[in-house]
Amino acid sequence: MSQVAAAPQVVLTDVHKSYGHLEVLKGISMAVKRSEIVSIIGPSGSGKSTILRCINALAPINAGSITVGGMEVNDPKLDARALRRRVGMVFQSYNLFPHRTVLQNIMMAPLQVLKQDKAEVEARAHSLLGKVRLSEKVNAYPGELSGGQQQRVAIARSLCMNPDVMMFDEVTAALDPETVKEVLVTIRDVAEEGMTCILVTHEMRFAREISDTVYFTDKGRIIESNSPKDFFENPQDERTRAFLDKVL
Numbered sequence: 001m002s003q004v005a006a007a008p009q010v011v012l013t014d015v016h017k018s019y020g021h022l023e024v025l026k027g028i029s030m031a032v033k034r035s036e037i038v039s040i041i042g043p044s045g046s047g048k049s050t051i052l053r054c055i056n057a058l059a060p061i062n063a064g065s066i067t068v069g070g071m072e073v074n075d076p077k078l079d080a081r082a083l084r085r086r087v088g089m090v091f092q093s094y095n096l097f098p099h100r101t102v103l104q105n106i107m108m109a110p111l112q113v114l115k116q117d118k119a120e121v122e123a124r125a126h127s128l129l130g131k132v133r134l135s136e137k138v139n140a141y142p143g144e145l146s147g148g149q150q151q152r153v154a155i156a157r158s159l160c161m162n163p164d165v166m167m168f169d170e171v172t173a174a175l176d177p178e179t180v181k182e183v184l185v186t187i188r189d190v191a192e193e194g195m196t197c198i199l200v201t202h203e204m205r206f207a208r209e210i211s212d213t214v215y216f217t218d219k220g221r222i223i224e225s226n227s228p229k230d231f232f233e234n235p236q237d238e239r240t241r242a243f244l245d246k247v248l
């Protein structure tokens with residue numbers, strides 16, 4: 001577990017979100033502290049991805065508020081690019097550019113979006129490739145890598161923007177079982193360096209090992225949140241127990 005400092009970094013207060021007539025978030029509140037590792041688990045369709053998309057301003061909310069480092073996400077004057085610089089997001093599909101090398105994929109956004117100095121970005125990219133244990137693939141193309149390796153490149157690419165918060169949405173769900181572990185190890189390394197992490201995962205054992213706090217969602221609501229030990233050993237709500245019975 002990580003050292004959790006006092007200042008909350010991501011705060012959701014009574015967030016409501018609808019798609020047309022379908023209300024998918026029905027009053028979500030959570031506070032993620034700096035360096036905290038939070039896992040969101042729950043049945044498919046319960047709103048986990050939508051929570052992450054709202055935090056990143058990929059989906060506008062209908063009511064409530066979200067702040068990231070004090071920045072109001074639903075402020076009409078929000079600079080969405082500035083927000084997304086602070087909040088890295090990695091998805092199930094890694095979407096690397098197939099005709100660019102690993103190094104080029106990692107360097108692209110800092111060079112093109114942030115207009116940073118090429119030598120600096122390149123040095124950072126090499127260091128991140130070391131961190132995700134793929135230094136030897138620096139000049140490979142995505143098609144030459146396994147799914148797990150591509151996902152680790154996607155994580156390095158996201159980290160190269162120097163975010164304050166990393167969000168991982170079921171990043172191992174599409175991987176072969178034998179490559180899941182290497183990606184989880186990478187996430188653990190990132191978390192252990194003090195990065196604030198919000199992860200949506202079906203890897204219950206991993207969530208239990210790595211998290212400071214586990215949130216359980218069902219039908220657009222947070223049903224309970226707790227330390228991983230209490231959450232898994234002593235779930236309070238019937239819906240949580242039913243879910244854990246199915247997945248454990």
Ligand code: ADP
Pocket residue numbers: 019022024042043044045046047048049050051
């Ligand atoms: P989870 O990640 O927990 O599986 P999601 O956040 O993806 O759940 O979805 C929550 C609900 O919102 C689901 O009923 C889903 O069908 C619906 N939903 C998600 N994205 C959209 C969208 N872009 N348009 C309409 N409905 C959506």
Ligand code: MG
Pocket residue numbers: 048049050169170
């Ligand atoms: Mg999802």
